[in-house]
Amino acid sequence: xxxxxxxxxxxxxxxxxxxxxxxxxxxxxLAEPVVLKPLERALIPTGIYIELPVGYxxxxxxxxxxxxxxxxxxxxxxxxxxxxxxxxxxxxxVNLSNEDFVVNDGERICQMVIAQHITVEWxxxxxxxxxxxxxxxxGHTGKK
Numbered sequence: 641x642x643x644x645x646x647x648x649x650x651x652x653x654x655x656x657x658x659x660x661x662x663x664x665x666x667x668x669x670l671a672e673p674v675v676l677k678p679l680e681r682a683l684i685p686t687g688i689y690i691e692l693p694v695g696y697x698x699x700x701x702x703x704x705x706x707x708x709x710x711x712x713x714x715x716x717x718x719x720x721x722x723x724x725x726x727x728x729x730x731x732x733x734v735n736l737s738n739e740d741f742v743v744n745d746g747e748r749i750c751q752m753v754i755a756q757h758i759t760v761e762w763x764x765x766x767x768x769x770x771x772x773x774x775x776x777x778x779g780h781t782g783k784k
Contacts, residue, residue, distance in 0.1 A: 645691070666729065666748070666750050673742050676742075682733055697723065698752050714750060715733075
């Protein structure tokens with residue numbers, strides 16, 4: 641699938657790290673480093689703009705290496721880029737560690753996964769078909 645992209649950063653286009661990778665790394669596009677203090681969040685620009693086809697979204701997900709090594713996550717993970725959005729992709733990073741974290745220009749800050757989705761049409765009803773599970777949730781099956 642081909643997707644139109646504008647790259648206003650000086651960094652390479654998002655790319656897959658391996659042949660079977662689902663996500664592409666996005667990089668920070670910063671004039672100067674951003675220091676994230678513990679529990680602080682910041683909107684980090686990427687310099688990337690995309691034109692998704694109707695029926696697709698770009699999911700913005702945390703990088704596992706940043707999460708385990710530094711406690712860096714994404715507040716609204718996964719973030720969604722809709723097909724009609726034409727602005728810059730920016731990422732809300734959060735520092736969940738006890739130490740400052742410095743985001744540098746060009747640093748890989750998140751992954752972007754392109755996914756197809758369906759638009760639903762609601763059919764209002766008075767009841768739903770019953771299943772074995774029913775309304776059970778939040779750990780109702782216990783520990784095994």
